[in-house]
Amino acid sequence: MAVALLALTVAPRASAQAPIGILSLGVRHSTLKNTARPMGELKSLVDSLDVQIAAAAKLGRTSEIRRLYAHAATVLARRPWTPEAEFASSLISRTDRQVADPARRWSMRVEQIYAPTIQLDRPLVARATLRQRAAGSPPSEPMAVVKQLGAFDGVPRDLRDTPFTLEADLHDVVDGSYVVAVELLDSARTLGTTTLSIVVRTGLEASIARLEAAAAKAPEPVRSDLLFPVDRLRNVNLNRIALGTFNPARDFAAAESLLVAANARKDPWSGRTGDLKQHYLLEAAAEVMPYRVYVPKGYTPAKPLPLIIALHGLGATEDSFFDQYGRRLPALAEERGYILAAPLGYRVDGGYGVALGGPSGDPAASRARALSEQDVMQVLQSVRSRYKVDDRRVYLMGHSMGAIGTWAIAAKTPSQWTALGVFSGFGLASTAKTIGGIPQFVVHGDADPTVPVGGSRVMVAALKSVGADVQYLEVPGGDHSNVVEPNFAAMFDFFDRHATRPIVKP
Structure with missing residues (x-):
């Protein structure tokens, strides 16, 4: 999963438009529990919340799941779950134009995703400001107020029934990224603040x-x-x-x-080489999908190059393997003469075809999983159509959700891949025979709080039982993410040693 996602160790401030997915919330919840290791009354409370989360998931009540996850995150951070905290986590902001042309008047809505239990005896007051983070400032530093958007009384107590609509004139706001913060008060008592990221573009x-x-x-x-x-x-x-x-x-x-x-x-x-962002139409979704590709500077169509398809972790995008992990992967692609391509996987939590969690029987989640897998395979096709790829040397790799997807996609398309690179994931042991003919480089930290190391241990054992060529590195004390970048070079070494696609029965 993405490093940025795993850094969220307390209940988030109410935020919005497209809120963090239920799957991502579940992963964060598991990581928090494994890190905090609650005991006594706290453990009993968290266990009770887990039972309620499971019950809500069966019924598809995602707003209730969000409330329960917020409750759990708050208490695991050793903070009190107060009526105000519950109210704050119910808030969400939405707009019809998250990228705003300042020539037009702009509006947003403050809503609630569930009904909190707090008792409110009078209408609320809202204070809205436009804020911006100074360039280079750390996330912990408060954002500067760029513009006061106003104070409003008579705000409804039930924002599910009657959302509060705010209009703003942005004609004097320069282009850039901003946050609209709306603080809600019951007289002098602050109930919570909801934030909405927007971009102003003339x-x-x-x-x-x-x-x-x-x-x-x-x-x-x-x-x-x-x-x-x-x-x-x-x-x-x-x-x-x-x-x-x-x-x-x-x-x-x-x-x-x-x-x-x-x-x-x-x-x-x-004739363009280097780090490029390209796109194609995913017809099944009727959406244009991005992917990032690195083409070595010495590339020429006269010489086919090996290709790596890299699958990001939960919450990340096609940019993560290029901009994170010390930017080591594209540097190695240049050094070793590989084309590197990273798909989005349709959504940041698409799962590459794997059902990783979330409400059971959710047709939207099932559709996203299918489209996520299609996106990977169509990026492979798109890169092949644009560049001369050595078809004997096509590799698949991933971290976390991407590692899980690597094992899953390889099991469905085993004849496509010359070798696999799997970091901090798990797979189905039942697929070992199907993918046992593909050489595999596997890395996992034995202190991983997000995807327990047992997932790789079981899969590697199953692969070795069918005679698979597996190089397994289990890092003592390694966590979910710090085992990845240090082992990229070893993965390339492994790929270099496996330069001919094995004969694999589909």
Whole structure:
């Protein structure tokens, strides 16, 4: 799972638009329990909450699950679960335009995802501010107030029935990323603060119009490269995905930079190497999907190169293997002469086809899992169509959820892969015979609080029982994430030694 996700060790402040997924909350909950190791009354309370979470999950009551997880996170952090804390965790903010053109008046809503038990005898007061973090400042430092958006009385006590709507004039706000913070008070008593990230971008609607006009004339895959920020913005505004899944300033600028080549009917990627963000249309989802690819600087179509498909952990994106882990993976791809490609996997918690948790029988989750797996395989196809890939040397790797997905996808498509790299994951021992012909490099820390090391131990034992070529590194004292980057070079060494795809029966 993503390092940033695992750093969340207390109940989060109420935040919004597309809130953190139930699966991610469950992983954080397990990690907190394994780290805090509650005893006595605290353990009894957490066990009771676990029973209630399981009951709510069977009924698909996700808002109740969120309340219970917030309760558990608070007490595991040794903080009191007060009526005010419960009220605060019920709050959520939403808007129809999370990326705002300041030429238009902007609005947002403060809502609740469940009914808290707090007794409120009068209407509430809301204080709203626009805030921004200073460049380079640590997350612990308070954000500066850029603009007072107003104080409002008569706010309804039940925000599920009657959400509070706030309108703001942003014409004097410079382009950038901001947070709208709305504090709710019962007289002088602060009940909670809900925050909403927004991006202000001048000329947004004109940019959308230019990109859509150019895309209408462009062939695939350039059409998808042009439309990606437009399509992603639509899904953010529809509350389908979180704003953090793309960077509006970067992605609109990148799409605009392709306009000259696209209008001239030229391939904008011809001859480009290095770190690139590309896109394609996932037809089953009717969405444009991003993936990140590293092409070694010496690449030429005359010489096929080996390819690694890298699957990120829960809560991360296609950028994680490029921007995190010390940026070591793309550096090694350049050094060793590999093309490296990282898909999003449809959603940050897609699971690559694996049912990892969450409400049982949820059709939306089942659809996301299927699309996540499709995304991986279509990125493989897209990279092959754009670059000369050595088909004898195609590798699959992943960390955490990505490691789980690596073993699962390999079991469904064993003939596709030359070798696997698996970091801090688990698999189904029943698939060992299917993937036993694929050489595998496996790493796990024996102190992993998120995905217990037993998952790798069982899988490795099953693989060895069928004669698989497995190199297993179990790191004494290693946790969920610190075992990954230090062993990337060893994984490349393993891949280099396995340069011919084995014959595997599908």
